[in-house]
Amino acid sequence: MTTAAAGATRCLEVGLMQAGKLGIVTDGWLEDPVAAEYRASEERFIDSGEKEFVRMLSVDDSTQATLSTIGDVEVYEGAALWDEEKEPEQWYPAGNTVEKGQSTVRQRTGTKWAAVPAANGHDGFAMTSTSAGAFAFKQLGARQTNCQIEPAYLDLRSWLEDNRDRVDVLEIGRDCPGLETTMTWAGNEVLSDDDIDQAIRDHAVLTLDVDYQDEYRRVSLAQSGWVEVIEPDAETAEFVEYVSAAILPYAFAAESEDEAVDDIVHERTDVGNVELTDKDQTSLDDLDSVSMAGGDADAE
Numbered sequence: 147m148t149t150a151a152a153g154a155t156r157c158l159e160v161g162l163m164q165a166g167k168l169g170i171v172t173d174g175w176l177e178d179p180v181a182a183e184y185r186a187s188e189e190r191f192i193d194s195g196e197k198e199f200v201r202m203l204s205v206d207d208s209t210q211a212t213l214s215t216i217g218d219v220e221v222y223e224g225a226a227l228w229d230e231e232k233e234p235e236q237w238y239p240a241g242n243t244v245e246k247g248q249s250t251v252r253q254r255t256g257t258k259w260a261a262v263p264a265a266n267g268h269d270g271f272a273m274t275s276t277s278a279g280a281f282a283f284k285q286l287g288a289r290q291t292n293c294q295i296e297p298a299y300l301d302l303r304s305w306l307e308d309n310r311d312r313v314d315v316l317e318i319g320r321d322c323p324g325l326e327t328t329m330t331w332a333g334n335e336v337l338s339d340d341d342i343d344q345a346i347r348d349h350a351v352l353t354l355d356v357d358y359q360d361e362y363r364r365v366s367l368a369q370s371g372w373v374e375v376i377e378p379d380a381e382t383a384e385f386v387e388y389v390s391a392a393i394l395p396y397a398f399a400a401e402s403e404d405e406a407v408d409d410i411v412h413e414r415t416d417v418g419n420v421e422l423t424d425k426d427q428t429s430l431d432d433l434d435s436v437s438m439a440g441g442d443a444d445a446e
Contacts (some may be wrong), residue, residue, distance in 0.1 A: 176270030
C-alpha cells in the first residue's frame with residue numbers, strides 16, 4: 147500500500163489538516179464557506195423504527211487564517227456529518243444452509259473540511275480530511291448562491307514532468323492503459339531519470355511519493371485527488387497554501403477513475419485551467435499573515 151492510500155484511512159486530527167481529498171468548483175464560485183453552515187434533519191422509518199437522519203456542517207471560528215497565494219484570502223475550517231441509508235450484505239444460517247439477506251441500516255460518516263472562497267479570479271476550492279468525506283463538498287456548495295464542488299482528480303504525469311527537477315522521486319504507482327494489471331515501482335533509493343522518463347512516457351501515474359530537494363518536505367499524492375504533506379508538520383492554512391500553489395493547477399473533474407486515466411493519457415489540454423491573477427505569488431514558507439474569520443458553529 148502506498149503512503150497516499152494509507153493516508154486516506156488516517157483518523158481525524160483535531161485542529162490540524164495536512165492530508166485530504168481535493169474538491170474543485172465546476173460551476174459558479176464558492177462565495178462564503180460560513181454561509182454554508184447548516185444542520186438539517188428528517189425522520190425516517192427503518193426496520194419499523196423511527197430514526198433521525200442528520201446532515202450537518204459546522205464552521206470552526208477559532209482557527210481561521212489567510213491564504214496568501216491568491217491574495218490574503220481567508221481559509222475556513224469545520225466539520226461535517228452525513229447520515230444515509232445502506233443495505234449491507236448479511237449472511238446467516240437457515241436450517242442446513244447459509245443464506246444472504248439485506249436490511250436497511252443508518253450509516254453516519256464524519257469529516258473535517260477546509261475551504262477557500264473565490265477571490266482574484268479564482269473560483270475557490272475545498273479539502274476534506276477523508277476520501278469518504280466528499281459529501282461535504284455537496285454541503286458547502288448547496289448553501290451558496292451558485293456553486294457546485296466536485297471531487298477532483300490529479301494529472302500526476304504532468305505534475306511529475308513539471309516538478310522532476312525539484313523533487314527526488316521515492317515511489318511511482320503507475321498503470322499501463324489497456325492492460326488489466328497495475329504496475330508499481332517502489333524502492334528505498336531515489337528513482338533514476340530513466341525510471342521517471344518511462345513513467346511519464348508510457349503510463350498513467352496513479353500515486354507519487356516525493357521529497358522536495360530544497361524544502362525538506364515529503365509529499366504523497368494520488369490521482370484520485372488525495373494530497374498529503376508528510377513532513378514537516380503543517381497547520382491547515384499552510385497545507386491549503388501548498389495545495390493552492392503546487393497541486394491545484396493539475397486538478398480536473400472526471401466521471402470516474404477510468405475516465406481520468408483516459409483523459410491524462412491522451413494529454414488533456416484543459417488541465418491547469420485555474421486562474422491565479424495575483425502577481426505576488428508566495429510559497430508555503432512565506433505564510434506569516436493570520437487573521438480571524440467569524441462563524442457561529444451553533445447556528446442552525
